[in-house]
Amino acid sequence: IKSGKGATFAMLKKSGSQSSIKSGKGAPRDAGPGANPGSDNMASEASFSTLKSSDPALVKKLEAEADERYQSVLLPINDRMFGPLPPYETITSRPMVLLLGNHSSGKSTFINHLLNAEIQKSGVAPTDDGFTLITSGAEDTDQDGPALVGDPDLGFMALRNKGSALISHINLKVRKNVALNNVILVDSPGMIDCPAVTTSHGYLAINDALHHDVEKSKMFKPSKVFDRGFDFMDVIKWFAEHSDIILLFFDPDKPGTTGETLECLTTALSGMEHKLLIVFNKCDQFTKIHDFARAFGALCWNLSKVIPRKDLPPIYTMCVPVSTSEATGLGASALADLHATRQEVIQKIHNAQERRVDNMITRLDDSTRVLQMYAWVCTAARRRLSSVWWSVHLRSFLASCVAAAGAFAAYRGRFELINRFGDNARNFYMVAAVGGQAAAFGYYMMSYPAIQRMRLQLMEDWALTELFKERYRMEIADGDQYLLSLWMRVKARLKEAMAGKGIDAIGYATRKDTQELEAILKEDVPRLRRQFARAIGDGRLLEPNI
Numbered sequence: 001i002k003s004g005k006g007a008t009f010a011m012l013k014k015s016g017s018q019s020s021i022k023s024g025k026g027a028p029r030d031a032g033p034g035a036n037p038g039s040d041n042m043a044s045e046a047s048f049s050t051l052k053s054s055d056p057a058l059v060k061k062l063e064a065e066a067d068e069r070y071q072s073v074l075l076p077i078n079d080r081m082f083g084p085l086p087p088y089e090t091i092t093s094r095p096m097v098l099l100l101g102n103h104s105s106g107k108s109t110f111i112n113h114l115l116n117a118e119i120q121k122s123g124v125a126p127t128d129d130g131f132t133l134i135t136s137g138a139e140d141t142d143q144d145g146p147a148l149v150g151d152p153d154l155g156f157m158a159l160r161n162k163g164s165a166l167i168s169h170i171n172l173k174v175r176k177n178v179a180l181n182n183v184i185l186v187d188s189p190g191m192i193d194c195p196a197v198t199t200s201h202g203y204l205a206i207n208d209a210l211h212h213d214v215e216k217s218k219m220f221k222p223s224k225v226f227d228r229g230f231d232f233m234d235v236i237k238w239f240a241e242h243s244d245i246i247l248l249f250f251d252p253d254k255p256g257t258t259g260e261t262l263e264c265l266t267t268a269l270s271g272m273e274h275k276l277l278i279v280f281n282k283c284d285q286f287t288k289i290h291d292f293a294r295a296f297g298a299l300c301w302n303l304s305k306v307i308p309r310k311d312l313p314p315i316y317t318m319c320v321p322v323s324t325s326e327a328t329g330l331g332a333s334a335l336a337d338l339h340a341t342r343q344e345v346i347q348k349i350h351n352a353q354e355r356r357v358d359n360m361i362t363r364l365d366d367s368t369r370v371l372q373m374y375a376w377v378c379t380a381a382r383r384r385l386s387s388v389w390w391s392v393h394l395r396s397f398l399a400s401c402v403a404a405a406g407a408f409a410a411y412r413g414r415f416e417l418i419n420r421f422g423d424n425a426r427n428f429y430m431v432a433a434v435g436g437q438a439a440a441f442g443y444y445m446m447s448y449p450a451i452q453r454m455r456l457q458l459m460e461d462w463a464l465t466e467l468f469k470e471r472y473r474m475e476i477a478d479g480d481q482y483l484l485s486l487w488m489r490v491k492a493r494l495k496e497a498m499a500g501k502g503i504d505a506i507g508y509a510t511r512k513d514t515q516e517l518e519a520i521l522k523e524d525v526p527r528l529r530r531q532f533a534r535a536i537g538d539g540r541l542l543e544p545n546i
Helices: 008-016 037-048 056-080 107-115 145-150 157-162 200-210 214-218 232-242 259-268 289-306 332-350 352-412 414-421 428-447 449-457 461-471 473-477 481-501 511-535
Strands: 096-101 131-136 141-144 170-175 184-187 245-250 276-280 315-317
Touching: 056 352, 056 511, 096 107, 096 232, 107 184, 107 245, 141 145, 145 157, 145 170, 157 232, 232 259, 245 259, 245 332, 259 289, 276 289, 276 332, 289 315, 315 332, 332 352, 352 428, 352 449, 352 461, 352 481, 352 511, 428 449, 461 473, 461 481, 473 481
Parallel strands: 096 184, 096 245, 131 170, 245 276, 276 315
Antiparallel strands: 131 184, 141 170
């Protein structure tokens, strides 16, 4: 989030130069006497001692360079061809961490523990109905939704398109003397099941989504069932796309059983598994290992319904100390392990800046591949349509030329025709000229619908897929699943652009466009990866003389 220009974030300048991991007062709070503080502190020291010694200046330079290549190369091509990439948005200068979960799953308590300050209200019942953005600053200040969304330098103007109801349910809190600097935490409303979810519409929509029946699921809108005044899932998706780390909280009372949580995983968080951390919180509440096993099994069972893979992602079982006494029914060693897992999650949040750069390089690589595929298929479609267009017009032109040549021959031999057929043949060349041109025009009119048929045919799934297979036949033969997943993303946007703008208006990729996209994939992305490895001190990924 940019500093200056009289905005609230002008006071972030002072805090921006501070380290994101404090010692002493800024360290995470101890668990208290009843929570085995010795083991918690040892886990904290052990986990934070493994933090990489990164080069902040180089990290910021790589972030700026990745964003510059995205803006200067990808976006102009994308805008000219009505491509699949989203329009450019001002990105915040601080990494963002999104916290999702059921109500009373411990999100707000974890934020307070992470910042070592009582900033968010917490309780068993839902305590907040909006999104709260929290970050560090030189002074304590609050900013409401209209001011936050209206500032062009903060990077949240796109939320204005989500509706006025959302703007009135979002706010910013800047706090000084917190344990985490230069990171934006986004506390979201707790996901709940309201009475409306008992209707068949809600269950049918979720059930069809779980079984990947997209067309049937579109018949029902679960976002209308879980009415918050705005499209909750769409807003979650926006924050998730712009976040560098996503924490999805579950708790023993509701281990993945709410409809909104299931829908969130199938829609809003789809394709973002690389930055998603699933957290099973409040595990210190268990007094028997049998209860823990049943709750953890229920969570895994529910997740298996919405994650289309045999292997589940890691689940971070942890707890947040909230009092001077904690239950120790699972044993001291198990409690120490919960605290160590919490510190592992906290360490990942402290490394959010590095994750941010890695995500931006990944975005550059992924966006380039998507745009390259889009441009190649668009160009192939244009060439196929152009070949039919030229075929029709050239054949009609040749027919016209043949007719003109016949008329000219009749004109040159008109005297011979008169001698043979009399005065009735005097104007035969004119009849030949008019008749020949009429025949050529008739052939053109009969052939012209082929252009329109080809234009409509190229908008069909099978025709576009055929063009895709022609271009990537070697990769498809090798079973490249990543390429197929990219095509599913490209095809929908390509059909939309062809239907809305027309094939002729979409344009095509020039030789310069192709060379620039190839340069990003073969030169820029590998170079940025190596320099990023150097910046975070991972020498194993470095190559000499880079």
